[in-house]
Amino acid sequence: EDQVTQSPEALRLQEGESSSLNCSYTVSGLRGLFWYRQDPGKGPEFLFTLYSAGEEKEKERLKATLTKKESFLHITAPKPEDSATYLCAVQARTQGGSEKLVFGKGTKLTVNP
């Protein structure tokens, strides 16, 4: 069964304290991995797409990396405005040839000033 597991479920950091969020997956036929940010009361907002192992993407204090089994979202010197829930989603090809998107349950990040 295709699965996406995010860890930790929640993470508290002090402003400036760098860390990483993990997204591990077991899917057949990976077609892409997506990272989203979700603020309270809002819909998820797209951050990055990664397609192949070794690929990296950066945006401001965020850097996403991908291996054959997991992806990391590295947060460098976070600020309170980085507080949000971060979601990972994997696009996989099914046995029938169609494609589906599987979401993890998210990591809730809190950055204290």
Add this chain to the structure above:
Amino acid sequence: NAGVTQTPKFQVLKTGQSMTLQCAQDMNHNSMYWYRQDPGMGLRLIYYSASEGTTDKGEVPNGYNVSRLNKREFSLRLESAAPSQTSVYFCASRLSNSPLHFGNGTRLTVT
């Protein structure tokens, strides 16, 4: 550029009542989706429409129906609401296999 617009933002229903959640996108996307998000469960796919004129069941379709009215609009109907359908509902759209664009959700409470 509005993106994905959902109405209403909030709704309270009594058990057995019906309602339709509306979704419209202005990005000329071909695929549209309805998800529900519950604490500890993550996002779960209810129904999707890969293109105008087609709809398919997702992971949790029971108790729901959908209509792809045209390329822009995709509605979700609850025929007889149940407390188990209390949730936050998100509509999303995308072009082929590009990232999903989400609306800001409808918060539904069924008493």
